[in-house]
Amino acid sequence: MGILDGKTILVAGVTLDTSIAFSVARVAQEQGATVIVSNFGRAMSLTRRVIRKLDPEPVLLEVDVTNEEHLAGLADQLREHTDSLDGLVHSLAYANPETALGGKFLSTPWDDVAKALQVSAYSLTSLTMACKPVLANPASVVGLTFDATVSWPVYDWMGVSKSALESTSRYLARYLGPEGVRVNLVAAGPLETLAKKAIGGADEFNTVWGSRAPLGWDPRDPEPTARAVVALLSDFFPSTTGEMIHVDGGLHSTGS
Template sequence: MSGLLDGKCVLITGVINHASIAFGVAQRAQHEGARIVLTGHGRLHMVEHVAQRLPNPPPVIELDVTDAAQLASLAERTREFVPRVDGVVHSIAWAPPGAIGADFVAANWDDAARTLQVSTWSLPALAHALSPLMPPGSAIVGIDFDASVAWPGYDWMGVAKAGLEGAARYLACALGPRGIRVNLVASGPLRTAAARGEPRFDEIAAAWQARAPLGWDTADTGKVARTCVALLSDWLPATTGEIVHADGGFHVTGL
């Protein structure tokens, strides 16, 4: 039986450990037949170690999205392992302590700018870097957290996610004529390594578990991963610029 991603080559960013959303996507993508490449930043050996937990341990290449030289060489370095890139998963977000869970109004520009560069600007930057390898029919999927409201303690990361949503729409318009789709998956709160930097995560998660019509398990990345894989596949060929919620339905509820 063929998989949704049979024959596709997918580059996945943001694998930190086995609890990360990106790891769940990598696992599901391989299950559906994809050949994958992972990227890591800084302690690359950690990503290489967690890659060994995948059914077919993939290559890992270094990518710091704030490093212009690494972005410029990304397509060439990726081509060493795959002939093309049919799918890209953007799972990159980071904020310094002064930009999240602190005093939103008092945050300095350096902290805010760093948050926006890593968490927002990196989406079009990644698309531009890999575009030479992306044929018509390719797909870019980014990991989002609903930015239509302000979340307690999320601060400049919330602003960055709002920017990510805007960037995805503009990117969808820019790449559409080339047959490349761009969509976001808005996940509910998951207990990943990134979540440890969110001081009011437990409060937000409790609200989700109480109100999501389908329920919500903060330890289960599988449902979000499946949604990402569906968007990477050929089954949504006319869908671009969308924010697909994989949040148990929380976003439709009121008080």
């Protein structure tokens, strides 16, 4: 018997089997959940291939969080497969690697900043509200961040976007709590995902974590992060909301 028995979870942002979202989907299934996944555009073909590794193969929905029609139709799409949604996982982020990352912070044009904020932060609200008509009471929303309470080398406008995401999660927790919806984040250490590989110079994070994380850190293993997400989706945290749980080998607790 798993901790998500009887629950239906939407995992947004599954692309490759190295992604945190894929590991979340796999662990959620192992813990008894019915999993639905989403992606959009050209990435749909990648998602379609990778979810064949899951058993059972999840339903795949196309949801572009910058497309108002997709968001407006999401609840109806979900109703075709479930009566209600017990959990939502937001594993979505984007910043133009040519202009907004890798040390280009001071020259990034507003259009690229706006896109990063919309996809990486505002979408936590827009996606949650799109799902709200089918969200159960209680329900759990979990997002993924890279602790933005400090600045990081080369992370630039993605760091700003993650700060916005972290604040957004607290406001969502405030406004949706009375309706039984918990909203929390998991702050993962650096993992070898597609997103990380797009950031020039991001390998520097591995050096930092390798030397400073008290518990050590394996950047090739997303499972500890996925387990934390699944725990927050479960009923084991019924009174926890507006929180950010660190899964980073303890590095956040250390000084220089």
